[in-house]
Amino acid sequence: MATETFTLDDVRRILREGAGKDESVDLDGDILDKGFADLGYDSLALMETASRIEREYKVALDEDVLDIEVVTPRTLIDAVNAGLDG
């Protein structure tokens, strides 16, 4: 079910479905520029998230996008939308 654009709400949905949610984090809050580790996720959770994005949106994400040290919801959204446009 490819959509026109990939949004923050899509990130939230896929995180909840694939990796669950940390009790101490409000995923519905202002998370756009938070690091994934700060949101309670590890590299495996990121891998699962990328895998779900790839099969749902048919967008393959480069490894440098999926660096747990630098990835944020914003960098992920930008990368997915760049892939959708391309």
Added chain:
Amino acid sequence: MTAAMVTGLGIAAPSGLGLRDHWASVTAGRNAITPITRFDAGPYPARLAGQITDFDAAQVLPDRLLPQTDRVTQLSLAAADWALADAGLRTEEQPAYGLGVMTASSAGGFEFGQNELRKLWSKGGKHVSAYQSFAWFYAVNTGQIAIRHGLRGPSGVVVSDHAGGLDALAQARRQIRKGTPVIVSGAVDALLCPWGWVAQLAGGRLSTSSSPDHAYLPFDARARGHVPGEGGAILVLEDAAAARRRGARCYGELAGYGATFDPRPGSGRAPGLRRAIEVALDDASVTPADVDVVFADAAGLPDLDRVEAEAVAGVFGRGGVPVTAPKTMTGRLGAGGAPLDVATALIAMAENVIPPTAHVTADPGYALDLVVSPRPAELRVAVVLARGQGGFNSAVVLRTGPEPAADL
């Protein structure tokens, strides 16, 4: 040598979640074996199981853990939480390297693996969860318990089918003797999914009876196999001096252990179970006359029941010790069965009541004093037996400590 005491019990079993519910259930003789509702067992020749019906993982575990864990790990984590709480042990106040985890498993996360295999073959490899990498694995329960509570001491998993539950406790005792004050130990198994079911059917030991009260009848002339169940128990084992220092309540001591392996079939040599019992008694420095109750492996197959009855009669004399098998009310829980028996035995020693073997009319040919209704008895020393398919035999001796019996 330092003694290993049991200071906490966490039970997740068809008979109940938590030691009080479990104890009330088994002393009431309530049968938790029912027709399977977890999946459609209609196409299979065996259709009964001991199911845990009142466990909601989302109620007791963090949301982050749910997508990455099989049911067996969720049950293990809950039981470990309860065991640590029961022990009054605040892990964050302990040195991280002073606590380890030693569990047994006979199959790992089977249902998780089944679901991911289904996705692999129906949708393709890209649909397989990243968490399959560890969620299926035998050691996953140990790992998740260790991570959740920050336990960094010696940890591992033992795989020896149903005997593994006792072998894990023995391994925990070894680590305590080597200087780690606390080991979280025991086992949970959960295989009630089609893939786990066919694996167990292939073992050739399941009862095909459709009557919950007549399907699993160890030591009965009508014995025809066993009913599987899911669950087990996680225990906190603790160095006696450390337990005393923090004023912990002790259920009893893991005082003796023996393990043997059966000789090659057709060799003509005796089965190894009797020797396992003798080694365990010797290890605990107790005599057969000191033993107040035996919790039997209770295979429920005539040949295996005979081997066990002869081993018990050989060590303790014909009818020489009360024998019980509360697992007749839960089914056999894989590696989880023996730790549950250990927990039940320790509660029985605190309450001075032997829980019954349900539904069974003992075949007099076995010469066992089989306890078929709750029996008041002063219990200071108990023996728990477990066997694994392929020749594993294990026995442990439990002894109430010098402290007064635990108060439930």
